[in-house]
Amino acid sequence: MVRVRFAPSPTGNLHIGGGRTALFNWLFSQSQNGKFILRIEDTDKERSKKEFVDEILYSLKWLGFNWDELYYQSERFERYRMHADKLLKAGLAYIEKSPEGKEAIIYKVPEKKIKVNDLIRGEIEFDSTLIKDQVLIKSDGTPTYNFACVVDDAEMNITHIIRGDDHISNTPKQIMLYEALGFALPDFAHLPLIMGVDGGRLSKRTGATAISDYRKMGYLSEALLNYLLLLSWAPGDNRELVSIQEAVRLFDIKNVNKTSATFDLKKLDWINNQYLKDADPEKLADELVPLLEDKHYINKDHFDRGYLLLLVKLFQARLPRLNDFVDWADFFFLDEPVMDPAAQEKYLTQDLSKELNLFAQRLDNLQCFDIVNIEASFRELVAELGIEAKKLIHPVRVALTGKTIGPGLFEVIYYLGKERSKRRLLKWAK
């Protein structure tokens, strides 16, 4: 039975790199019908915070990763102590006293060559003479990372350790501990790191790092997962859009790339837009309600949900991020559109009183106020006036929306309604 684990430290939010490690562990467990175990590595009492634990669990759920078992290292200190004592008795470790008289337990590193057969990178060899003796239990009684990690992975029967590249140099240290404790070795697989656009480690300087930030920005979890997947794995048939279900079916850890990848928002935006297009408007509307309420565009207790749904359908194919809806569709919720100065300058400086008045009148006279008839009356008008359609379309769009870009004009007029459209047009017809 395959058992893998994701072992975050609650000293910060779940970040992109952690999310990606969780993704590959979860993916591997699902593809092998195995178990996905979550272990909170909270041995550092100073830096570990309950709020980070909550945040990490929440983000993992948002990404769709359900864990089969959950452990906290802070509840397992006696296990580490017990195994350290075992090594002490066996003569494989020794005690070191600090000046204040506190005792730490140190592992005596033997001289040997250590070989790792990494599932992604192949064979890697290390020389233990380059590794100094390792602290097992610190003088404050808490275990070190490498020690707690080995004890837990062994006791929790972890079969495959899938983690970031930055742990490669921990691997020989851990392997020596497995051997000293008499535990069976798991398989190792080291994922390439994700880099920021500056070439270094992904950091807050180069953009958002927390998974929850991406949720707040309006990325769908399916899209973020798809993008993370593509950063170091490909389905092999030139496809860019791969659902997580398909990935479970196609995934083979041997096909994971060795090269570190740069996190590129542009492509994430594109993928997110692809998912937004096909997303259920009901679901999108649900997520939009609190955002619209924040802006006082709606009141969640009494608003026209059917109308919101229509607007979501109108915009969803062109949004890179769901949250963009709030700004792009603002003119549907405000009494007056927020006028973009450049747009006004470009399309509403010449006097169009006659044309706008006439169009407002035509709209008023429409018996059947629908998209087809709105467009027909507009086309009729510009034909009579002998002007090009676009000469009037652009100014009308700016008058109605305050923007030069947006959905098709006649749809905008239809959803805005007769009265609001007329009022906004007449404002520019002095």
Next chain:
RNA sequence: GACCCUGUCGUCUAGCCUGGUCUAGGACAAGAGCUUUUCAAGCUCUCGACACGGGUUCAAAUCCCGUCAGGGUCACCA
């Protein structure tokens, strides 16, 4: 600095294991055009890469060696 990992278009990648089908394919971005209603949507086209040097071979992106470059790790943090 030592050790370890990695090097295909600006970015993500396919191809590499099992050399020839690769004048290196796809996607994002960028540029141009079309869509005679905009674009941040759609369609079409263009630009653009095997890090470098040597070797093996009839033949190398693919195998070997070296160089260089980038990254990671060297804590009583995890």
